[in-house]
Amino acid sequence: MENQEAAANTTASVLLTGASQGIGKAILLSLARSRHPVLGVSRTKPEELADPVRSPESEYIAWKPLDLSNAAEVERLAASLEPIAIRALILCAVDYGANERHLVSATSAQEWHRAIATNCMGHCLLVSRLLPKLTTNGPGIIVNVSSEVALLPAPGRAAYAASKAGLHAMLRAVAAELSPECLRVYQLVPTFQSVTSGIRRRRPIGFDFSSYADPALIAQTVNQIVSPSNTSLAPGTYLVRQDGTLDPYAEVTHL
Numbered sequence: 001m002e003n004q005e006a007a008a009n010t011t012a013s014v015l016l017t018g019a020s021q022g023i024g025k026a027i028l029l030s031l032a033r034s035r036h037p038v039l040g041v042s043r044t045k046p047e048e049l050a051d052p053v054r055s056p057e058s059e060y061i062a063w064k065p066l067d068l069s070n071a072a073e074v075e076r077l078a079a080s081l082e083p084i085a086i087r088a089l090i091l092c093a094v095d096y097g098a099n100e101r102h103l104v105s106a107t108s109a110q111e112w113h114r115a116i117a118t119n120c121m122g123h124c125l126l127v128s129r130l131l132p133k134l135t136t137n138g139p140g141i142i143v144n145v146s147s148e149v150a151l152l153p154a155p156g157r158a159a160y161a162a163s164k165a166g167l168h169a170m171l172r173a174v175a176a177e178l179s180p181e182c183l184r185v186y187q188l189v190p191t192f193q194s195v196t197s198g199i200r201r202r203r204p205i206g207f208d209f210s211s212y213a214d215p216a217l218i219a220q221t222v223n224q225i226v227s228p229s230n231t232s233l234a235p236g237t238y239l240v241r242q243d244g245t246l247d248p249y250a251e252v253t254h255l
Contacts, residue, residue: 014038014226015086015130017068017123018093020046022196023145026215027092030223032057039084041066041077042093068093068122069114078129086133088141088226091123091167101156111159119163124170131174131183138182143222144171146189146237151249168237172251175235184235186225189249190218192242213242221246 014031018024019040028046031038039062040046049058064080067073095118097111127142134140148154150168153161168187175185193199195212203209221240224230237249 013086014088014090015081016040016090016092017066017126018042018091019063020044022092022094022199023194023215023218024092026219027090027145027222028061029057030216030219031226032060034223034227035060036223036226038062039064039081039086043067068126069095069117071121071125074122074125075129078126081130081133086130086140087137088143089127089130089134090143090145090222090226091127092145093118093123094147095119095160095163097157097159103156104158107159112162115159115163116166119160120166120170123167127171127174131178135178135182139180140183141226142171142174142183142185143225144168144185144187145218145222146187148189148191151189180235186233186235187237188218188221188240188246189237190240192240194218217242217244220244 014036016024016028016031016038019028019038020042021044024040024042025046028038028040037060041064043065045063045065046061049061049063064077065073066077095115097107097115123144131140134142144167146168147160147164149157149161150164153165171185171187174183190213193212194215194217195209196215199212218240221244225233233246234248237251238246239249240246
């Protein structure tokens with residue numbers, strides 16, 4: 001298995017954060033099943049890599065540990081990727097802050113730091129370090145799996161909203177600096193909830209998840225975007241509907 005990971009590390013075409021659970025894990029498996037070599041990074045190792053016999057898609061998966069809230073770890077990861085050809089970066093790692101919603105005045109310094117360090121600062125640092133690699137043989141691709149709170153903040157989730165909005169704004173700045181011929185930036189905003197382990201922890205026992213979607217829906221969309229055959233979908237921000245359609249979101253471009 002170590003040999004498989006070493007080989008994949010030199011050929012990985014996609015780098016994915018938040019690879020061990022939820023939507024990130026669904027994206028990891030979707031890409032591997034489509035035979036896209038993918039390097040996943042996360043705090044914990046995806047369980048699929050523990051048993052390659054039961055998980056044949058592991059042939060296309062490599063993994064490295066990463067705590068995005070630790071800037072030194074992000075710098076070390078970026079340096080370790082120097083020999084690896086990466087054409088797409090998918091940002092999916094997330095820290096929701098506290099499990100319970102609460103007022104801004106009740107948000108602790110620890111929660112502010114954890115959410116912003118992981119969701120915003122860690123991702124921003126990673127993007128800035130990998131831009132030369134992504135644009136060398138452009139167009140490179142960045143896909144940010146965002147949240148509706150980045151566009152429409154919800155009460156009781158101030159730290160989470162601020163962190164997601166910060167990353168959203170940073171990527172808009174990146175897209176403004178570089179032409180689509182060099183880099184294509186996509187920001188996906190699901191208009192629905194997906195059933196993930198994190199969501200389950202924050203919902204009461206007996207909660208009805210029948211209106212929630214499978215994370216595979218987002219994974220399929222991301223897979224299509226990073227596919228080398230994707231030449232029709234213009235870069236930008238998209239609202240992802242539960243039927244799989246993408247609606248362009250009109251960002252403010254001037255005041």
